[in-house]
Amino acid sequence: MEEPPKPPKFGLLKFPFPLREQVIRNMEFMDVFHFSTLSKRSKNMVRSAKYQTYRINFDFDDDDSSMDHVEVDFNEGREDFKISLSDSEDPSKRNPYRLDGLELANLIDEPSDDYRKKMSSHILFIHHSKWTSVRFGRNFEHVNDLYLWDVTKQFDSVILSGDDKLHITPKYLQSILNSTKAKKYTLDFKIEDINFEYQEPLDCEQLIVVGTIQWLDTDNFLKRNPNLKLLQGKHLPGEKINDLLKQWINGEAVDLKELVLLKGRGYPADVIFDGILTMETKLTEDQVKRISLCWNKDGKTVDIQRKIDGKLATVHINQSGCFVSMCNEKRLYKLQH
Template identity: 50%
Template sequence: MDFMDAFYFSTLSKRSKQLVHNAKYSVMSIDFMFEKNSKNDHIDVATDDKWLKISLSDSNDHSERYPNSIDGLKLASLINEPSDDYRKKLSTHLFFICHFRDTKVCIMRNIEPLCDLFLWSIQKTFRCIFVTLTGSISMKPEDLQFVLNSLESRTYCLNFTLDDSSNYKYREQLGCEHFEVSGSIQWLDTDDFLERNPQMKYFTLDDLPGKQINDLLKQWINGQVNGLESMDFFNSFGYPDEVILDGIVTMETKLT
């Protein structure tokens, strides 16, 4: 069966749904895309030979939904289970019947409140979480706290301006292996960053002050990390060597 055949078969009865589940039907990836315009919200499903888009629009007008997409509302109507949100019913069903090798979520707009997004009651562990709020959109500290503390992901890619009237600082363990931050960086407390995140393998930080880069380099030299493979820093104006390398050449390394 291809993906849609398996889906339609799983909606015939409870037994057929369980059969598809027991078969451990494998799909390459599922990506939840929460676009700038909620009418374009959709799921991307990649199988071995196809790429399908399933609309998760909040509009009842099919013409306003993501172009060339499968109508998620119609798919959800085939599922004989009660739900007050067709997106939640459809997503729950997909996660039950399929084994997704890769799961991602991309948030491109403010969702109020973010902690109430239907997806989190179904799945809280992902391979990658993107938060890309651009333009005049800003993120609240409590929403950032929720994403980093209540969800699990191997990779976080964060690009937003933080609504920070309270001088918010994030000082907790991240729990991820790959971490990228651009847009706002002032919210990230880099003191003892590598000691708090010994599992970190890659991280990229944009526009971090040079003195904090100096501190992170010293943390690395002092061996406050296990498997770090790469740390990248970007600033359009560059970094003065005398700042980021201050005191490093005279330090005794503990690296093995």
């Protein structure tokens, strides 16, 4: 009796490389994932094809580690896939509304003492993401023991924020900031020691502090962070803003584009501009409105100038705070056309 003919194999591994790339790039996410677990060759093939995602975000829940997960998004503003990274191997304690990371990790033929580490490493390896981020919504007793640190400590964005107000110690804040490297930090918490000042370099492009920023030591801050483009925060004393402006005037952080420093009742002009030469702004009222977060007609708007190259910054202060825009030629051109 003759055996029935076997179904033909797809033979993707035998395709020319450019064709393989196109096939893989047009696969659905789960198809790509399963294909990448077939062998080391298929895994490397997916990586070589540069399968694109918009964002990969690791999320450590506010108070329940069973809700920890990684998001893989393919479009800005939309969550496409959430994979559970619960610390429990009990299925009843893992989120049933997310892809089960433990089951998916079992398909990955690699040794690991922690399935979450294996899963995280695999996701980061096979995807080329435009933006990789991590959010810490709760305190970790020993943050340096976090499994993700064995995979990567470098992200595009690090977020330290919980749904409720997060109360953290200076030691915990230092452990997060000192052990990660990111283009952007978004921080929303209450510090337990009001006298603490963070003095280490961040080497980031954006520092956005939703709560008070008084824990930040601003002495030589721009020199410690030469790549900074945006600084945003609340309740920074006017004397420290004055010092930041002088740092920029004297040539620090030449790529700085914007300072957004909020404070109820605003800042007095004589404090902000103490010892600083100001001049009438070259921008129109409409242009100032477009670059200032909270423009007010009763506010004060002036230009200041950097010594090393003559570049201008427009400073607008009002009852909401102090807003500084470094007006490079490209931005000025856009404002004027």
